[in-house]
Amino acid sequence: MNIIIAGGGKVGQTLAHQLSAEGHNLTMIDSNNHVLEHSVEQYDAMAVSGNCASKEVLLNASVSEADLLIAVTAMDEVNLLCCMTAHGLNPNLHTIARIRTPEYADQIMTMREVFPLSMTVNPEKQAAKEIERLLKFPGFLRRESFAKGRAEIVELRIDASSKLCNLPLSEMGNVIKCRVLVCAVLRAGNAVAPSGNFVLQEGDRIFVTAPTSNLEVLLKNLGIVPKKAKKILICGGGRVSYYLTSLLADDNISVYLMEKDRQQCVRLAKELPNATIIYGDCSSHTLLEDQGIENMDSVITLTGTDETNMIISLYAGSRGVNQIITKLSRAENSALADSMALGSTVTPRELCCNNIVQYVRAMQNQTGAAISVHTIADGQVEAVEFLVDETTKHCSKPLKDIKLKPNVLIASITHGANTQVPNGLSEFMPGDTIVVVTSGRGVLHNVNDIFA
Amino acid sequence: MNYKMTGRFIAQLTAIEGVFMIPALLISLFSKENAAIQGFLYALVIILAFSGLLYLLCRKAKRRFGPRDGLVCVGVSWIMMSILGSLPFVFSGYIPRFVDALFETVSGFTTTGASILSDVEALPKGLLYWRSFTHWVGGMGVLVFLLAISTGGERGKGFTMHLMRAESPGPDVGKLVPKMKQTAIILYGIYMALTVLNFLFLLFGGMNLFDAVCTAFGTAGTGGFGIKNDSMGSYSSYIQWVTTVFMFLFGINFSCFYLLLLKQIRGVFRDEELRLYFGIAFVSVVLIAFNIYDLYGSVSETLKHSAFQVSSVMTTTGFSTTDFDQWPSFSKGILLMLMVVGACAGSTGGGIKVARVLLLFKSLRRNIRQILNPRKVMVVRNNGRPVEEKVLDNTNAYLSAYVIIIVLSFLILSLDNFSTGTNISAVLACFNNIGPGLEAVGPMANFGAYSVSSKLVLIVDMLAGRLEIFPILVLLSRNTWKGK
Numbered sequence: 001m002n003i004i005i006a007g008g009g010k011v012g013q014t015l016a017h018q019l020s021a022e023g024h025n026l027t028m029i030d031s032n033n034h035v036l037e038h039s040v041e042q043y044d045a046m047a048v049s050g051n052c053a054s055k056e057v058l059l060n061a062s063v064s065e066a067d068l069l070i071a072v073t074a075m076d077e078v079n080l081l082c083c084m085t086a087h088g089l090n091p092n093l094h095t096i097a098r099i100r101t102p103e104y105a106d107q108i109m110t111m112r113e114v115f116p117l118s119m120t121v122n123p124e125k126q127a128a129k130e131i132e133r134l135l136k137f138p139g140f141l142r143r144e145s146f147a148k149g150r151a152e153i154v155e156l157r158i159d160a161s162s163k164l165c166n167l168p169l170s171e172m173g174n175v176i177k178c179r180v181l182v183c184a185v186l187r188a189g190n191a192v193a194p195s196g197n198f199v200l201q202e203g204d205r206i207f208v209t210a211p212t213s214n215l216e217v218l219l220k221n222l223g224i225v226p227k228k229a230k231k232i233l234i235c236g237g238g239r240v241s242y243y244l245t246s247l248l249a250d251d252n253i254s255v256y257l258m259e260k261d262r263q264q265c266v267r268l269a270k271e272l273p274n275a276t277i278i279y280g281d282c283s284s285h286t287l288l289e290d291q292g293i294e295n296m297d298s299v300i301t302l303t304g305t306d307e308t309n310m311i312i313s314l315y316a317g318s319r320g321v322n323q324i325i326t327k328l329s330r331a332e333n334s335a336l337a338d339s340m341a342l343g344s345t346v347t348p349r350e351l352c353c354n355n356i357v358q359y360v361r362a363m364q365n366q367t368g369a370a371i372s373v374h375t376i377a378d379g380q381v382e383a384v385e386f387l388v389d390e391t392t393k394h395c396s397k398p399l400k401d402i403k404l405k406p407n408v409l410i411a412s413i414t415h416g417a418n419t420q421v422p423n424g425l426s427e428f429m430p431g432d433t434i435v436v437v438t439s440g441r442g443v444l445h446n447v448n449d450i451f452a
Numbered sequence: 453m454n455y456k457m458t459g460r461f462i463a464q465l466t467a468i469e470g471v472f473m474i475p476a477l478l479i480s481l482f483s484k485e486n487a488a489i490q491g492f493l494y495a496l497v498i499i500l501a502f503s504g505l506l507y508l509l510c511r512k513a514k515r516r517f518g519p520r521d522g523l524v525c526v527g528v529s530w531i532m533m534s535i536l537g538s539l540p541f542v543f544s545g546y547i548p549r550f551v552d553a554l555f556e557t558v559s560g561f562t563t564t565g566a567s568i569l570s571d572v573e574a575l576p577k578g579l580l581y582w583r584s585f586t587h588w589v590g591g592m593g594v595l596v597f598l599l600a601i602s603t604g605g606e607r608g609k610g611f612t613m614h615l616m617r618a619e620s621p622g623p624d625v626g627k628l629v630p631k632m633k634q635t636a637i638i639l640y641g642i643y644m645a646l647t648v649l650n651f652l653f654l655l656f657g658g659m660n661l662f663d664a665v666c667t668a669f670g671t672a673g674t675g676g677f678g679i680k681n682d683s684m685g686s687y688s689s690y691i692q693w694v695t696t697v698f699m700f701l702f703g704i705n706f707s708c709f710y711l712l713l714l715k716q717i718r719g720v721f722r723d724e725e726l727r728l729y730f731g732i733a734f735v736s737v738v739l740i741a742f743n744i745y746d747l748y749g750s751v752s753e754t755l756k757h758s759a760f761q762v763s764s765v766m767t768t769t770g771f772s773t774t775d776f777d778q779w780p781s782f783s784k785g786i787l788l789m790l791m792v793v794g795a796c797a798g799s800t801g802g803g804i805k806v807a808r809v810l811l812l813f814k815s816l817r818r819n820i821r822q823i824l825n826p827r828k829v830m831v832v833r834n835n836g837r838p839v840e841e842k843v844l845d846n847t848n849a850y851l852s853a854y855v856i857i858i859v860l861s862f863l864i865l866s867l868d869n870f871s872t873g874t875n876i877s878a879v880l881a882c883f884n885n886i887g888p889g890l891e892a893v894g895p896m897a898n899f900g901a902y903s904v905s906s907k908l909v910l911i912v913d914m915l916a917g918r919l920e921i922f923p924i925l926v927l928l929s930r931n932t933w934k935g936k
Contacts (some may be wrong), residue, residue, distance in 0.1 A: 265829035270838040277829040287827065 001025070001364060002066045004327060005045075006052035006082050007073035008035040009097065010329060012124065016043045016069060019038045019360060022443050027061045030073075032216040032297065039290060055237050058089055062346065068094045072121075072357060076101050080115050082413065087116040094363060099427060100125070102271075123352035128243035131300060131325055131349060134344050135232070136249075137215060137268035137324040138298070139224035141205065141344040144374040145212070146385045147414035147433040152212050153376060153383050155344075158204045158223075158263065163223055170196035176221040180210040181421045183411045183437040184381045193407060207376050209411040211419035223325040229297035229323060235282035235312050236303030237261070237268050243418040244300070249274045256291060258282040283308050285315060286346055298323040306330055310342060316451050317341040350375065361445055369432070369445065381439045383411065388432045393448055399423035403452040410450075411435045457517055458525045459510030461615075462600075463503045465529045465594055468535055473540070474587060480578030488578040491544025499536050516540065524932060526595060530915055533594060534558045537586060544573055551904050558911045560586030561594075563800060563919035564677025565770035565887030566910070568900040572681055577662060584666035587675025589701070590918065591800035593619040600636035618915050620799025620924045623808050623847050624839075628710050641802075642709045646933040647672040650698040657690040661837045662888035667691075671698045674801045676770025677886040679743025683772045683895060690758060692773050696763045698755075700733065700850065702793030703767030705807075724835050725807045730813045732806070736762045736790060740783045748778070766790040768802040770887025777894030784890055791880045792914050801887030802917050804854065809846045853921045857913065858883055864909045868902055878902070883917040 002026045005012050008030035021025050026045035029052040030036050036047040050057035052073060069086045071079035076099045083095035085147065096119045105198070108120055133143050144156040158165050163175050169182055184207040185192045185200070202208065210218055219451060230253055234241050237259030245255050245268075255275040259265050262279055269277040272436070279288045282303065293299065299316035301309035306328050313326040324343030337345050358373045360447055371385040388395065394402045399410060399422055413422050413434040428434055437448050444450060480488040481520075507646045534557045554569045559566045560583050566849055569575070575583070595615045612632045627635045628777065647668050666679050678684060684692055704726065710822035711720045720726065723844040741758040748754045776787060778844045796801010815834045822828055831838040858879055865875040870892050877889030878899065888895040899910065916924040926932045 262829075266831065269829045271832060273836070278825070278827045279829045280827045290827070291825075427933040 001068060001360065002062070003027070003360070004029065004058075004066045004069045005062060006069065006071040006079070007098075008032070008039050009072065009074060011072045011349045011352055012070075013039065013042075015356060016045055018353055018357050020044050022357075024360070027066070029057060029061055031148065039356060042109045045270050046389065051078075053078050053085055055085055058082075058086050064090050065092065065215070066090065066093055068096070068330070068360065070096045070097045073254070076104060080111070080117075083117055084115050096121060096125075098122065098352070098358065100239060102239060105243075108387070118374065121352045121354075122356055123348035124239035125243045126351040126355070127327065127346050127348035128247055129239075130346050131244055131371075132247045134325055134346075135229050135298060135323070137219065138229060139219045139222070140215075142376070144383060145382070146372065146374075146412065146435045147419060150212055150414050150417065151209065151412040151419045151433075151435055152215060153207055153209050153411065153437075154215065154218075155376065156206050156208060158200050158206060160202045162202075164200050164206075164451070165202055167200055168196065169194055169198050169200070170433055174219055178210070178214050178217045178221070179421045180208050180218060181411055182212065183383075184377050184439065185411055186377045186380075189378070191377040192300050193409065193439055202332070205377070207381070207437075209421055209437075211343070211412070211421070213419075216431045223413055231296050232256065232298045232300065233288075233291065233293060233296045233307070233316075235299070235301045237264050238302060238304060240302045242268065242271065245272050245301070256296075258291070282312060288312070288319075293321065294319045294323055298325065300325040300327075301401050302327045304329075310337065310340065313336050313342045314340060317343070323430075361443075364445060370447075376437075377439075381437060382444070384436045384438065384444050386434050386436060388428050388434060388447065389430050391448075392428075392430065393451055396427050396429050398427055404450055405438075405452045407439045408444075408450045409437045411437045453778055454517055454521045456510040456513035457515075458521060458528060458616060459506050460513050461525050461595070461598070462470070462529045462532050463507035463510060464598055466499055466506075466535060468532055468586065468594065468598060469476035469526070469536060470496055470503065472585065473499070474541070476578045476582040476585065480576060481579050482535075483577050485576035485578055487544045487546065488540070488576040490580075491542070492578060494543040495536070495539035498539060500506060502536065504517065517614065518927065519617075519933060523923045523926045526618035526919060527915075527927045529595065530561065530919060530923075534561055534911075534915075537561065537582075538583060539579075540579060542580060544576070546579060548888070551907050552900070555899065555907050556583065558914050559882075559887070560584075560675065560677060561590035562695045562885050562914040563587050563590050563673040563675040563768070564885040564914045564918075565678075565884055566893070566914070567792045567887075567898050568907070574679060580666060581662070581831055583677050584669040584675070584679070585828055587670040587677060588647065589673070589675035591673025592640060592674065596636050596639060597617045599632055600640045601617075602633065619919065620798065621802070621918075621920055622705075622805055623811060624797075624843050625848070627739060628707055635651070638710060641704055642713075643672065646701060646705040646709075650694070653694045653698070654691060657688060657694060659687070659691055660925055667673055667695065667699075670771065671695055671769065672702055672800065674699065674702050674767045674769040674795065674799070676764070676768075676886070685773050688753075692756060695771060696760045699767045699769045700762045702769075703763075703801040704729065705798035705800050706794040707798055708796075724833065725796055726812055729806045730812055732793060733762055733766055736786050740779075740786055743780050743783045743860070754755055761787065762790060765886055766793065766801075766803075767795045767799070768884050768886045770881070772888060772895035773898045775894060777890050777896070784825070788877065788880060788890070791877075791884045791886050794884055802883075804851070808847050808850065810834070812851060813842060814839075815844050816847070850921060853925065854883075855880060857916060857921065861909050861913050865902070865906050868906050870901075878910065879913060883913040885914060885917050 003024050004027045005015055006029045008028055016026055020043040028039050028045050030406050031046045031051055033049050036049055040043055040047045048061040063086050071082040073079055081095040083097045087093055087095055095117050099120045100122045105412045140154040141157055144153045182194055186205040189364040232253055233256045235258050237257055248255055255276045258278045263281045265277050299321045301312045304311055308325050313324045316324050326342045326345050328345050328347050352371055361370050371387055374383045376383055410422055412419055412435045413428050477492040538553035539559035541547040542550055547553040555568050599612055628638055629635055650671055651664050651668040654667055667895050670677050708720045737758050741754050757774050761776050764771045793809055794805050795801025797807035798807045818830045820831055861879045862875055873890055874892040878893045881889035893899055
């Protein structure tokens with residue numbers, strides 16, 4: 001496909017990385033030549049320099065031949081204008097715009113009608129939603145939802161005290177007394193597809209598939225009491241903090257929001273009546289102590305710099321805070337983060353790229369295409385959700401008789417409202433939703449790609 | 453200072469005042485009261501001469517008109533209006549002393565209702581009408597009236613906002629609709645409609661035409677000049693209840709009525725100020741009713757007196773159905789408190805205003821929380837919306853000025869050697885535009901006994917209270933008169 005990416009910032013770069021790996025023809029537009037040079041060196045893409053909302057620049061980027069335009073410049077308004085202009089030049093063009101200004105959040109649906117937008121993405125809002133989900137189950141480092149929230153892949157860290165430590169996977173069922181499937185293990189930065197005699201060690205991070213309804217049992221039997229957070233400290237008052245606080249407003253949670261810019265504090269205080277806004281530099285330990293960091297159920301670090309976030313999270317960990325969530329804007333840092341007790345990590349730009357990549361794949365292949373794609377285990381493993389239909393091979397056949405590609409695993413089958421973790425006798429039929437986990441290099445575009 | 457522009461406004465205002473005097477003159481002619489006719493005629497000649505001369509002097513006014521001009525213009529025009537408005541009393545010979553006549557007129561325009569007359573019923577009808585009419589016109593403000601009738605077409609009329617701000621009560625005065633003239637028309641429209649409604653209700657209760665007009669004027673402006681020596685005491689229960697309800701209505705922010713007309717009913721009933729206003733009134737009525745039950749014996753009588761007095765004092769009207777000076781201390785205490793709180797912002801009532809009390813409590817609460825955690829950033833909200841810091845500053849400044857003026861006035865009044873309760877309640881009753889106070893200035897007494905200096909202090913207090921202090925205070929500031 002011919003794809004134009006307008007804006008070469010963090011999201012633009014990540015998208016270029018992903019999409020060029022999948023073999024699309026990319027054209028990047030940015031007004032900064034330096035950024036463009038870097039992109040052309042890194043990824044196999046064409047570069048056009050200039051204002052992406054101008055007709056001339058778009059024509060230079062051969063918009064008339066393009067199938068998709070992704071506008072991810074820093075300005076929402078420019079993104080909208082870019083999509084509008086481009087759509088005027090090529091009515092068959094699909095357009096995706098990043099809209100992240102909080103004031104526009106309520107009018108996204110109207111804007112999608114008025115401006116010819118196929119999709120809008122809001123990385124900060126997505127990150128906030130992700131964090132909110134994590135807060136509901138403090139035991140998990142990360143949760144990925146599939147099949148409209150009926151199936152989940154959750155990430156757990158194996159501590160020395162865990163019941164699962166030094167236990168082979170085949171005996172895991174006896175400990176947790178419910179059916180779950182470990183679909184990947186991240187050990188020392190490498191993703192492993194585990195077999196039954198794989199022995200879990202301290203420091204491993206495991207990715208477990210389970211029906212959503214089993215999550216609480218899982219936590220209980222692991223000895224992790226899911227104590228819902230009542231007092232939350234958010235460090236940094238940016239967009240993610242704003243969205244998160246608004247999401248938490250109805251949940252009877254006391255939110256303390258710390259921000260070091262006085263003006264921004266006042267703005268936040270005006271917009272977020274339910275939160276306690278604290279003015280001060282959240283990297284100061286005295287201030288954190290004054291605000292009673294050790295009494296917090298959760299600390300969420302959302303400042304603009306990864307380093308600050310990491311340091312605050314480490315400090316919070318040392319003060320015995322139960323749940324820590326760290327925002328990292330560079331995915332490279334998350335490998336480093338694993339070696340430290342940073343709790344859950346959230347990378348807004350990855351969440352947003354996942355969405356866009358998923359859209360691209362769906363565009364490419366309408367039937368049997370992936371409904372959603374989630375990258376887990378630091379991007380080394382992909383969990384892909386497919387809808388089974390009549391064109392899908394091997395319907396109504398026990399799984400033990402189906403040969404799958406290497407490194408591919410069917411992690412869950414949702415039939416109607418019922419999600420199950422499959423065994424050899426399980427089968428899928430048209431209408432079911434299946435989640436496939438793969439650590440292979442090849443891309444799964446269609447459900448039939450999983451069969452050998 | 454834009455003297456000429458101010459002069460032009462004053463010329464126009466006094467001309468309007470002259471026009472307003474004509475009905476009073478006609479009433480005097482009709483009832484053949486020679487002294488009153490003479491008073492109004494002399495007054496009209498002087499007003500005409502003054503207004504015409506001033507207008508000629510100030511024809512060529514520059515357009516620049518800032519907030520300072522607005523404040524000064526309002527302050528000076530109220531003083532001029534009061535001086536000219538007192539002339540009929542002087543020339544007719546019914547209130548021969550100028551200071552007394554001025555006190556009576558200022559008390560009328562500022563909707564105070566404090567009187568120096570011991571026998572009101574002796575006044576001719578023309579003067580009684582004029583007295584009550586000053587309430588009506590002072591309630592909504594004469595400048596607002598001028599804005600409503602002034603012919604448009606002038607560019608840059610945005611400056612009229614300054615006039616409106618200076619004359620309308622409340623911490624945060626805003627327009628209802630984009631055009632100032634329209635806003636003024638809407639306000640006066642609601643005001644007139646409610647007054648007529650009140651008048652009809654009174655007529656229906658068997659009140660005679662003249663009494664009904666004067667009582668409706670006194671109620672609408674939340675003024676309180678009675679036309680009987682015992683205020684409202686001798687009227688039927690029906691009329692007293694009608695007056696109770698209408699006094700209460702005129703103490704509500706007029707923008708609430710406008711929202712009701714626009715059918716935004718939910719917004720009105722969620723208004724925090726209105727809720728607090730209802731709440732304070734309700735609690736006060738109940739507490740006083742329990743307290744005075746022994747005096748009246750029957751529940752209906754007790755409730756009637758309690759509700760009437762609470763409504764009258766809280767909206768700063770000052771009518772009375774009974775001598776509340778005879779009530780127990782607790783009830784009198786509640787009434788004194790209500791005097792200070794006053795009615796809603798944007799109504800015709802006086803006092804600190806419920807909206808300001810609300811803001812003061814909220815900002816106090818914030819200060820206390822910030823003492824406990826100095827790092828906390830908090831915004832004071834009203835109806836869920838953040839309140840600008842400037843508004844809070846002004847509210848706090850208002851309270852300080854309020855307290856300082858009251859203390860100083862009390863000190864000067866003390867020279868006359870009346871009881872402390874009398875002096876305190878006299879200052880509060882005048883400053884908050886209520887009218888009757890307690891003890892020697894109670895509902896069945898009058899202010900006639902005070903010395904000239906005390907009366908002048910009370911005149912300034914009444915004006916300062918009605919115009920919310922600053923238009924009067926800036927007149928005393930040297931900076932106002934300095935420079936261009």
